[in-house]
Each structure stands twice: as C-alpha cells, then as structure tokens.
Amino acid sequence: MTTKSGVFWVNWANENAKNSNQLIELEREFRENVEAFISALREGKASVRITSTRRNAKRAYLFHWAWRIATGSANASDATAMDGVDIEWDHGSASSSKNGALEMVNGFGLAMPPNSNVAPSLTSNHIMGKAIDMTILWTGEMTVNDKAGNSTKVQFSTNVNTNTQLHKVGASYGVYKLTSDAPHWSHNGR
Numbered sequence: 310m311t312t313k314s315g316v317f318w319v320n321w322a323n324e325n326a327k328n329s330n331q332l333i334e335l336e337r338e339f340r341e342n343v344e345a346f347i348s349a350l351r352e353g354k355a356s357v358r359i360t361s362t363r364r365n366a367k368r369a370y371l372f373h374w375a376w377r378i379a380t381g382s383a384n385a386s387d388a389t390a391m392d393g394v395d396i397e398w399d400h401g402s403a404s405s406s407k408n409g410a411l412e413m414v415n416g417f418g419l420a421m422p423p424n425s426n427v428a429p430s431l432t433s434n435h436i437m438g439k440a441i442d443m444t445i446l447w448t449g450e451m452t453v454n455d456k457a458g459n460s461t462k463v464q465f466s467t468n469v470n471t472n473t474q475l476h477k478v479g480a481s482y483g484v485y486k487l488t489s490d491a492p493h494w495s496h497n498g499r
C-alpha cells in the first residue's frame with residue numbers, strides 16, 4: 310500500500326530512517342582509517358566532536374525528491390522508486406503534488422532557493438558510510454603522528470578548510486578533506 314507524499318513521510322523518516330553520528334555505522338575500511346586518525350588527534354590533545362557519519366539512504370531519497378518536486382526542478386512523475394519506501398509522489402495534479410512535496414521540505418527543514426539552489430544529494434559519501442562531519446579543536450600548536458608514525462606540528466587555524474598541514478595528516482590515514490565544507494572529511498575528499 311502506498312501513501313501520498315506529505316507530512317506522514319516526515320514522521321515516518323524520523324522514526325524509520327534516521328541518520329547516524331556513530332563511527333560504528335561507517336563502512337569498515339573507512340571507519341578503521343577514521344578511528345586511527347581520530348586517535349592520533351586525541352593523542353595530540355585535540356578535541357574531536359563528531360556530528361554526522363552515515364546518512365540513511367531512504368531519508369536521502371525523500372529529501373532529494375521532495376526538494377526537486379517542491380522547487381519545480383522535477384515533476385512527480387520523474388521521481389524514481391525506492392525499495393522499502395512506498396511513497397506516491399503523484400497526487401494527480403501538478404499543484405497538489407507540489408504541495409505534498411512542500412509539506413515534506415518544510416517538515417524536514419530543508420533550505421529552498423534562494424538559500425540553497427542544490428537538491429539534497431542522492432550520492433553523498435555519507436550515504437555509503439564513507440564520509441564524516443567532525444569539528445577538531447586544539448590550542449596553539451599540536452604535535453600529531455601521521456600514519457607512518459612521523460610526528461608533525463600543526464598550528465590551529467579557525468578556518469579548517471585552509472589548514473593544509475592538518476589535511477596532510479588526515480590524508481596519510483586515508484581521510485581526505487573536502488575544502489569547501491568545514492566539518493566534512495571522506496574517503497576521496499568529496
């Protein structure tokens with residue numbers, strides 16, 4: 310049985326399709342790399358706060374199509390299907406389909422144009438468990454070991470995106486910085 314798009318799906322996702330901020334949810338190889346990097350940072354006396362690890366694929370699907378239909382960048386009939394999500398995007402008319410999608414955009418608190426012009430991703434590394442959002446803080450200069458065990462000095466910078474010394478240490482562990490998104494690190498830098 311299918312249920313039309315609307316606030317029902319916001320409640321459904323908040324119950325059945327939650328995101329995680331736990332390391333255990335990451336893909337195994339990336340998780341081991343991240344754990345090693347974080348241990349090195351903590352040994353270097355940095356504090357590491359993890360805000361996001363794996364993004365639920367069903368939630369990402371609902372975000373993506375709700376956003377696209379609500380903004381008019383797709384018609385309800387364009388939406389793909391997803392196993393385990395029996396949603397009916399098409400309400401029979403373009404305007405009521407758009408309203409159903411808009412209820413979801415509002416319920417999920419998604420940013421719409423002009424605040425955001427990009428649809429929530431269906432292919433983020435977070436969905437595959439190969440990305441992590443974390444805030445790394447320390448005071449002054451930290452001495453941290455790279456994967457080979459070489460100790461490196463890294464100066465704190467309020468802009469993590471330009472801290473190439475820190476990026477190098479992360480890369481030695483296979484954890485790469487996306488330099489346009491402050492908390493975001495992944496298996497390939499995207």
Ligand SMILES: [Zn+2]
Binds near residue numbers: 441490494
């Ligand atoms: Zn991220």
